[in-house]
Amino acid sequence: MACPQDLLFTRDHEWIRIQPDGTARAGICDFAQEHLGDIVFVELPAVGKAFKQKDVFAVVESVKAASDCYCPAGGTVKEVNARLVDEPATINKDPYGEGWMMVISVASREDLRQLMKPEEYDKYVAEGGGH
Amino acid sequence: MRFLELEGLKKTPLYDCHVKYGGRVVDFGGWALSVQFKGILEEHKAVRQRAGLFDVSHMGEVRVEGKGALPFLQKLVSNNPSKLQKHQIQYAHMLYPNGGVVDDLLVYRLGDEEFLIVINASNTVKDVAWMREVAARFADVKLYDLSAATAELALQGPLALQILQRLTKTDLKPIKYYWCLPGVKFGRATCLISRTGYTGEDGFEVFCTPEDGPALWDAIMDAGESDGLQPIGLGARDSLRFEACMPLYGQELDDKTTPLEAGLGKYVDLDKPDFIGREPLLEQARKGLPKKLAGFEMVDRGIARSHFRVLREGNEIGYVTTGMFSPTLGKNIGLAYVPPALAAVGNVFDVEVRGKPLQARIVPTPFYRRPRR
Numbered sequence: 001m002a003c004p005q006d007l008l009f010t011r012d013h014e015w016i017r018i019q020p021d022g023t024a025r026a027g028i029c030d031f032a033q034e035h036l037g038d039i040v041f042v043e044l045p046a047v048g049k050a051f052k053q054k055d056v057f058a059v060v061e062s063v064k065a066a067s068d069c070y071c072p073a074g075g076t077v078k079e080v081n082a083r084l085v086d087e088p089a090t091i092n093k094d095p096y097g098e099g100w101m102m103v104i105s106v107a108s109r110e111d112l113r114q115l116m117k118p119e120e121y122d123k124y125v126a127e128g129g130g131h
Numbered sequence: 132m133r134f135l136e137l138e139g140l141k142k143t144p145l146y147d148c149h150v151k152y153g154g155r156v157v158d159f160g161g162w163a164l165s166v167q168f169k170g171i172l173e174e175h176k177a178v179r180q181r182a183g184l185f186d187v188s189h190m191g192e193v194r195v196e197g198k199g200a201l202p203f204l205q206k207l208v209s210n211n212p213s214k215l216q217k218h219q220i221q222y223a224h225m226l227y228p229n230g231g232v233v234d235d236l237l238v239y240r241l242g243d244e245e246f247l248i249v250i251n252a253s254n255t256v257k258d259v260a261w262m263r264e265v266a267a268r269f270a271d272v273k274l275y276d277l278s279a280a281t282a283e284l285a286l287q288g289p290l291a292l293q294i295l296q297r298l299t300k301t302d303l304k305p306i307k308y309y310w311c312l313p314g315v316k317f318g319r320a321t322c323l324i325s326r327t328g329y330t331g332e333d334g335f336e337v338f339c340t341p342e343d344g345p346a347l348w349d350a351i352m353d354a355g356e357s358d359g360l361q362p363i364g365l366g367a368r369d370s371l372r373f374e375a376c377m378p379l380y381g382q383e384l385d386d387k388t389t390p391l392e393a394g395l396g397k398y399v400d401l402d403k404p405d406f407i408g409r410e411p412l413l414e415q416a417r418k419g420l421p422k423k424l425a426g427f428e429m430v431d432r433g434i435a436r437s438h439f440r441v442l443r444e445g446n447e448i449g450y451v452t453t454g455m456f457s458p459t460l461g462k463n464i465g466l467a468y469v470p471p472a473l474a475a476v477g478n479v480f481d482v483e484v485r486g487k488p489l490q491a492r493i494v495p496t497p498f499y500r501r502p503r504r
Binding site: 037040041043059061062063064065066085 | 155166171172173369433434436458
């Protein structure tokens with residue numbers, strides 16, 4: 001199944017969606033949640049925290065291990081998905097929709113140019129997704 | 132996200148079953164084994180509520196025979212196998228002279244002078260070398276490392292007995308917990324079976340030849356289909372044993388930890404006049420333990436993991452041996468070594484998780500005990 005066509009992607013399987021008001025919503029991809037297995041805990045950043053591209057912005061924990069999530073584009077956190085506190089498995093069920101992790105104000109459009117477009121990401125996943 | 136990968140691993144006789152049933156194969160100490168099939172939480176629940184089938188062929192098996200077999204084993208392990216009747220099984224430890232654990236294992240008594248020792252996969256080479264070294268001091272002991280010639284399956288869960296019974300004419304009901312029966316026929320296979328397991332549920336472990344393994348796996352899966360039997364991976368194996376507070380070598384046990392510190396004193400016979408490691412254990416029994424294993428629940432939001440530091444007022448007082456989200460309890464729990472004076476139920480301490488101290492509270496163990504039916 002092809003990835004959503006309105007997103008940009010990192011090589012580490014995070015996604016980012018630019019919203020009409022210029023903020024961006026981010027999360028982890030289907031490839032990532034599939035690989036992690038059942039997600040039992042999510043540690044989200046504080047609202048107001050600033051990240052550079054590739055900084056660790058969150059930690060997602062499966063039964064077996066904790067995994068870092070890398071910020072797709074530098075910015076400041078405007079909102080986090082409180083639902084993931086009590087229902088971390090939402091990421092498994094709907095990684096691109098209800099499983100969103102944070103909304104940021106994007107500091108630099110240049111960061112976005114580093115990311116993969118949907119067709120590029122689909123190809124990347126088909127070739128092993130970096131493995 | 133970043134992930135790990137694997138190459139050039141040992142395969143068990145059941146490897147093709149893993150592939151056929153869609154297992155996610157990973158490197159487990161050099162073995163290609165499934166960490167999960169449908170998913171760890173689902174598999175964990177299946178074993179607690181119905182039944183699950185595990186490939187545990189990577190475990191090691193050593194047969195010990197001869198007039199010197201029992202004297203040798205008495206020296207080798209800190210439990211007392213002379214108390215075993217024929218076909219009875221005992222959990223035990225091999226200790227180093229300093230009292231630290233070489234491995235934890237099961238001793239199966241197959242006859243007056245015939246025993247089977249089942250050891251951890253991760254320690255097989257080390258254990259066999261250690262056993263041979265100790266056996267050299269005894270006359271009339273033969274050791275046979277059968278690990279490469281043995282396949283082992285574990286069928287665990289409340290429905291395990293009824294599923295396995297469909298496959299043999301032998302009445303399995305009389306086989307009590309921690310007893311075994313050799314020579315049980317399942318189709319073309321003749322197996323040693325034991326009422327043992329590493330999940331905290333009822334169940335059986337079945338030993339057969341590598342050639343018979345795959346057909347036996349398929350037969351059990353078919354026999355259990357109507358009961359919702361599922362294949363179970365290593366992920367759920369760990370979460371199941373952990374909830375039942377069954378120790379894992381490398382975490383609760385290692386060469387710097389005694390069985391007494393791990394709370395396993397009931398498997399140590401200090402009255403036995405001579406075994407390797409007896410002196411340091413007597414000393415601990417007299418003077419007190421340097422550390423004690425305690426169960427805890429997270430109070431602050433977060434998951435404690437193996438080797439995380441345990442702190443009190445900022446000072447390191449111990450470490451986590453195993454910690455995770457408990458599927459049955461629905462909370463984050465763990466086991467940790469702490470000073471005995473601080474090990475009382477209700478005491479709090481901090482676990483350092485990614486640099487932050489998160490509060491935890493000591494709770495009674497085991498976290499899970501299977502309901503008496």
